[in-house]
Amino acid sequence: MVQVLIGIIVLAIILYGSVFIFQQVTTRRVRSIQERATDLTKLGVDQQVAAGRNMSLTGQSLAAFNELAKMFRDVDEKQLPTLNKLLDKVLHDVRGINFVKTRREQKQAEAMLTTATDQLDHVQQGIDELKKVDGEHRAAVEHLEKKYQDLRKVLLSQNLSFGPSIDKLEQNLANLEEQFDQFTTLSNQGDHVAAQEVLDQLTTGTTELENLIEVIPPLYADLKSGFNDQLTDITDGYQQLAAQNYVFGDIDLPGQVNRIRTEIQASTRSLANVDVAEVTTVNHNIETQIDDLYAVLEKEVKAKPQVDEQRAELQEFVDHAQRQNHALQVELDRLSQSYLLNHGELDNAQSLGDQIHQVVELQQTDENAIVAHTDSFSNIEKHQSEQLQTLTQIEQDQRQINDSVKELPQQEKAARDRFQRFDNQLHTIKRQLEGMNLPGLPKDYLDYFYVVSDEVEKLGGALSQTQINMEDITKQLVMIQADIATLDEKSTDLRDSALLAEQMLQYANRYRDNEEMSVASAHAQHLFDKEFQYATALETMANALETVEPGAYQRLENNYYGTTSTD
Incomplete structure (x- = not known):
């Protein structure tokens, strides 16, 4: 409780x-x-x-x-x-x-x-x-x-700089002043929301008017005096040059000046309507056309001294090319009597001569135009430059043809010298083998010898022709050079094998009581005397001798070649 x-x-x-x-x-x-x-x-x-x-x-x-x-x-x-x-x-x-x-x-x-x-x-x-x-x-x-x-001050103090647009500009200013009064009233009344709408319109309109006041004066200055002064300058220059016989080809310079003046008037009307975008575009186009006309005049003025300077140069170049071509054709004709010209050298030289002739014709046409005042200096200068380029290429081509054939006599002499050496080499090889008093020569060696001999004989025949084909002879020389080197190597191997085989057979006589050696000697002698296989006979004796007297073959071979074994 x-x-x-x-x-x-x-x-x-x-x-x-x-x-x-x-x-x-x-x-x-x-x-x-x-x-x-x-x-x-x-x-x-x-x-x-x-x-x-x-x-x-x-x-x-x-x-x-x-x-x-x-x-x-x-x-x-x-x-x-x-x-x-x-x-x-x-x-x-x-x-x-x-x-x-x-x-x-x-x-x-x-x-x-x-x-x-x-x-x-x-x-x-x-x-x-x-x-x-x-x-x-x-x-x-x-x-x-x-x-x-x-x-207002700018429009009043500088009204002349705005040309025909002044009325429109003053009207725009008056409209803005009305809007300004409306804005002021609304602002003073405190209706700021409504006043803000008017203020936005005023800001845009004022910016546009300020921009017009800034850009119109330079546009009008071009239309009022700038372009016209330039056209007057161009017209005066054209007339002076025409009086000095200058030619302007297809260019209608006075007509173009008149067309530009018409465009200036149209642009001035657009300026009166304050169409600044249109005026700017047209003025830019007019400026480009005026620059082009100045360029036409300047082009001809610059071309004349170049034409005068190149006339002498071109004539000298033509004369040189003609002499060069004539000498080339004479030399080719002479060489063609003794040599086959495989690359159309004569035709090419004649074609180059035709080109020179064409240059001469064009040159004469331009000379006539200069005298008759029928063509512009700029066109003639262009022709001259092209002709100089053509002659330069012709000179290079003629030099190349001449270089390709001028060594033919030296090449022929060198080919005959080499033929003589090849023939002497064959005779030397033949005498050396005959001096060995061999029972015979292997068939494959003889076949190769005869092939090389035929090649040398063919070369001699080619060199004895009335017209020598040096291109073909050069190919034969290259082939024979390689083949005769191979033949010389085969001949040396044959000679060495035969002499060594004879020494081995003689040395084997000391082992004639040896049955194996006796059999080997008999077989090797058969290969030597009947089949003329001296390398095989040598190999047979070397193998047999190595079994009864190791090292004997190497010693005999070293003595033959005058060397000492390194074993």
Whole structure:
């Protein structure tokens, strides 16, 4: 029983403590909300609203301000008083035990305070923005007023520099001044939203007028005097050159000058309509055409001294080419009596002669044109340059032909010398083999010998022709050189094998009692005497001798070649 009583007392104490803590916490929060609500009344929003009423606002600006003032009144006259009553009620209810209701009322009060705070911030920001716009518009009035005064001064003081566009420019300025008056009226009335729309139009129109005032004077200067002065200069230059017998081919320079003057008039009319894009395009085209006409005159003036200078050079080059071609054809004709010319050298030389003749005809045509004044110096200079290039190529081609044949006599002499050496080599090889008194020669060696002999004989026949084909002879020389070197090597091997085989057969006589050696000697002697296979006979004896006297063959071979074995 005592324990139950103690438990009840403890529970009561806990409940009392919890109630006390809730009351204290809630009371502090309510006091905080009251202080923040009081701070809202000290922001001076009422003063800002009152000051805003003194601004000259109309139209959309006034409607915006009225909406902000209405929002302020709602907060000041309804929301904050309601909030204070609710806070008083929370302070009263917190002494009771309806915790849920008290908590709900506290949260409601916090939400009301947040809403009021946001709305007052919105009111402040809105009024500040209206003040800013009001100040900007007033400043814009002053800025635009000064700008229009400057534009008016420029149009009045420099009206001649705008040519026929001055009327349009002054009309544009008048339109802008009307818009400016409208903007000023709206700004002074405080209808800043409507004034902003007019200000945007004014800004665009003013920028366009400023740009026109900047770009039109140089465009008009070109149309008024720049282009015409240049055309006069071109006409004077053309007449002076024509008087000096300059020819301009198919170019109708006076006609082009007249056409450009017509384009200048059309561009001037476009300028009167302030069509700056069209005027800019046409003026650029006129400028390009004038540059082209200057280039035509300059081209002919520069071409004349070049023509005069190249006339003598071309004549000298023609004379040289003709002499060179004549000498080449004479030399080719002479050489063709003794040599076959396999690459059309005569035809090529004659073709080059024809080309020279064509150059001479073109040269004469240009000379006649110079005398009769029927062609422009630039065309003649072009012809001369092409003819000089042609003659340069002809000279190179003629030199190449001459270089390809001028060595033919020396080549023939060298070929005959080599033929004689080849013939002597064959006779030497033949005498050396005959001097060995061999029983015969192997068939493969004889076949090769006769092949080489026929080649040398064929070479001699080619050299004895009335017209020598040096190209074919050169190929034969290369082939014979290789074949006779091979024959010489085969002859040396044959001679060495035969002599060594004879020495081995003689040396083997000391082993004639040896049956194997006797058989080998008989077989080797048969190969030597009957089949003329001297290398095989030598190999047979070397193998047999190595079995009865190791090292004997190597010793005999070293003695033959005059060397000492390294084994």
